Amino acid sequence: MTAVSTVETAPAEPPPSPEKPAETAAAEPPEKAPIGRLWAYARQHLRLLLIGGALSFLGGITGLVQPLIAMDVIEALSDDTSLRGPLILLGAVVLVGGALSALGPYLMQIAGQDVVLTVRRRVIGTLVRLKVAEVDRLRPGDLVSRLTSDTNLLRTVASTTVIGGVTDSFMIVGGIALMAWLDPILFGTTMAMVVLVTVTMLFIMPRIQNATVESQTALGDMGSLLERVFTAFRTVKASSAEEHEIRRLDEAARTARDKGVRASFWEALAGVVAFLPVNLAFLMVLGVGGARVASGSMGVDTLIGFLLLLFYLMGPVNGLIASLSQLQTGLAAVKRVEDVADLDAEAPTNGTVVETGDGPARVAFRDVTFRYADDLPYVHHGITFESSGSGLTALVGPSGAGKTTVFSLIERFYPATSGTVTVDGREVGDWPLAALRRMIGYVEQDAPVLHGTLRENLVMAAPGASDEEVEDVVKLARLSDLVGRLPDGLDSQIGYRGMTISGGERQRVAIA
Numbered sequence: 001m002t003a004v005s006t007v008e009t010a011p012a013e014p015p016p017s018p019e020k021p022a023e024t025a026a027a028e029p030p031e032k033a034p035i036g037r038l039w040a041y042a043r044q045h046l047r048l049l050l051i052g053g054a055l056s057f058l059g060g061i062t063g064l065v066q067p068l069i070a071m072d073v074i075e076a077l078s079d080d081t082s083l084r085g086p087l088i089l090l091g092a093v094v095l096v097g098g099a100l101s102a103l104g105p106y107l108m109q110i111a112g113q114d115v116v117l118t119v120r121r122r123v124i125g126t127l128v129r130l131k132v133a134e135v136d137r138l139r140p141g142d143l144v145s146r147l148t149s150d151t152n153l154l155r156t157v158a159s160t161t162v163i164g165g166v167t168d169s170f171m172i173v174g175g176i177a178l179m180a181w182l183d184p185i186l187f188g189t190t191m192a193m194v195v196l197v198t199v200t201m202l203f204i205m206p207r208i209q210n211a212t213v214e215s216q217t218a219l220g221d222m223g224s225l226l227e228r229v230f231t232a233f234r235t236v237k238a239s240s241a242e243e244h245e246i247r248r249l250d251e252a253a254r255t256a257r258d259k260g261v262r263a264s265f266w267e268a269l270a271g272v273v274a275f276l277p278v279n280l281a282f283l284m285v286l287g288v289g290g291a292r293v294a295s296g297s298m299g300v301d302t303l304i305g306f307l308l309l310l311f312y313l314m315g316p317v318n319g320l321i322a323s324l325s326q327l328q329t330g331l332a333a334v335k336r337v338e339d340v341a342d343l344d345a346e347a348p349t350n351g352t353v354v355e356t357g358d359g360p361a362r363v364a365f366r367d368v369t370f371r372y373a374d375d376l377p378y379v380h381h382g383i384t385f386e387s388s389g390s391g392l393t394a395l396v397g398p399s400g401a402g403k404t405t406v407f408s409l410i411e412r413f414y415p416a417t418s419g420t421v422t423v424d425g426r427e428v429g430d431w432p433l434a435a436l437r438r439m440i441g442y443v444e445q446d447a448p449v450l451h452g453t454l455r456e457n458l459v460m461a462a463p464g465a466s467d468e469e470v471e472d473v474v475k476l477a478r479l480s481d482l483v484g485r486l487p488d489g490l491d492s493q494i495g496y497r498g499m500t501i502s503g504g505e506r507q508r509v510a511i512a
Helices: 034-043 046-080 084-128 131-135 141-184 184-231 233-238 242-295 299-340 401-411 435-436 456-459 469-476 480-485 503-511
Strands: 004-007 363-370 380-387 418-423 441-443
Touching: 034 046, 034 084, 034 141, 034 299, 046 084, 046 141, 046 299, 084 141, 084 299, 141 184, 141 299, 184 299, 233 380, 242 299, 299 503, 363 401, 380 401, 380 418, 401 418, 435 441, 441 503, 456 503, 469 480
Parallel strands: 004 441
Antiparallel strands: 363 380, 363 418
């Protein structure tokens, strides 16, 4: 099998590009609105959502029925008739309504967790397949925040928020219809408050979404700074830079706090807007209705039934306001998640196996130019060379000369700006990516080792390797002493980035 072995020994070049807006692949379809994307996520679990929503809706219907049954109880008291029938019916309705109201949200929460799983799978697939150029300019901490915090926000929104909002809307409409049937005058008094709530919420809702986006972005910034500290933790310690990094993190935490307070302000204002008009409506209904009862134009049972309906509607009204607020939060989270999903990623390899030739590979550069971004200087200005593959070929030069970039172009981490890079006479862009990288042994300069066991690191590129093959590689890479020293041998945990073993051992693990 053809083999190209690349081992970095020169210092890496500076970070290739400053922050800039994400670019989407040319073949991407037109961007969906956040609400459309949210529907696309929820649609995959629509059956469970509808069942849970239907049960919640039925539970809400029982709440609407209770004031009408209470009117029968009051009427029975006035007529001095038996209360047994109305009270039994009222008790049964309360119990059934409570059971339905518990089971419905439970099913919707299950669906919400399924939605989060679907979204996270999609985001994980994109993150791990991101092109190197994308990762170089992004902040890993912010990406982690989008995978964890932002996707979790979708759970409530995709389940209880949307279905609950629809259910509450139906309950409000049904309650209003019953109010209009019971007494048109009191109904008109209540509707004035409903219009006030609606107009005010149209002003508040967009501000909740904007504030949530800013809050989540600030959390991502704080996560990025903390990830930066842990990535170079020993350097921070050796430089006595703890206080400096703590100040930076403290500033980021304060910013996140301020952004969170702003989002909380608009959410709290939405709650107040929903609460005050309903309570004012209650006072007005009590005053107007009491006067009408005193004048004999309305029965006391009608007033009590209307007040009970109004009390009942406080729950759906507050629920609808909360759903609208959470929807804005969810749409903000969808936008941040979709920003990740639209990043430039490599296509899945799907386990493609392509046969390659035997013996060492020939690598050739022909008039290759390269720069990491249009606004950065060229690293290569027309480099031409050829390696026959036999013997040893070394690239020697000062720091920043572009040695690391040569290997990055061979691995197709970046495309050449111009010119051609070929392996065995075939341009690297024409090779199936999995086949190209499978025949290259690539060891990075800092020889990163992944968290996990020593065995997991050794078989990363060959998960089907047998125990005998692993033992042979351990001997060839001179890791036998390390394996013998570790408490569980090959199955020993070697810590985050391999910090429990020496730098030289990490290099040999990377080679193995």
